[in-house]
Amino acid sequence: MNEFNKEAFQEVLITAKGTRGVNEFALQCGVSSSYISELINLKRSTPPSMNILTKIAASSRNDISLRDLMRPAGYIETLSTENDELDELIEEDTLDTLLEDSNYYSVHESLDDVHMIPFLKNITTNDRNLFNKNNILKYGYENKADVMYATFFYYYAPDNSMINSKISKGDILTIKYGEKLENTKIFLVLLHKVLTLRRVFIKEDYVVLTSDNSKFEPFVLTRDNLNKDCIEVLGKVTYVKFKL
Structure with missing residues (x-):
């Protein structure tokens, strides 16, 4: 605080x-x-x-x-008042370019050293259909040592709620699936069934989900709210591949 x-x-x-x-x-x-x-x-x-x-x-x-x-x-930082217009999601044909990175699989690396990560088409609810093969656009590759013992997926940043953390709508997010809310970290969540990004501040009796864009209101959730349908936590943002 x-x-x-x-x-x-x-x-x-x-x-x-x-x-x-x-x-x-x-x-x-x-x-x-x-x-x-x-x-x-x-x-x-x-x-x-x-x-x-x-x-x-x-x-x-x-x-x-x-x-x-x-x-x-003092509950949240003072944010910039500058806001960009919402960008369109990047075209699918640029996805390969964004996924190209030194950390990804190349013909010079061993298949034993990499792990496939799915890029999801749609996120409407946190359920077993999320990783259905029909909901996977394509795969990227990560160093196996970086993604062991957890489930990861890629998804577009759904909005500009974290614009002042330099995450714009359409950037590719690497998400650690199923992570519990963690103080000061950015999470991909469904708030009242709307997919968005929020930074988490955990207090004794409540949790504040803030954005880094003044166009997006913060959410204050009690412990009871966290166990209801108003929020579904998809996972923690661990890496961002910025839109070109």
């Missing part, structure tokens, strides 16, 4: 309050008015909990989002 910036949070909170008085705003948020007043008057040295931030965001005005509150509170 980053440092709590009281002054920056004060500015965002006042904007979220809008023209409402402190008492009215606090009542609508479900937070005590004295607590809101202390935040506005810079009398608190610790940031609000994620539970309180979520309540404030739900009642905020002037388009203040949960992400806007999380940044100065």
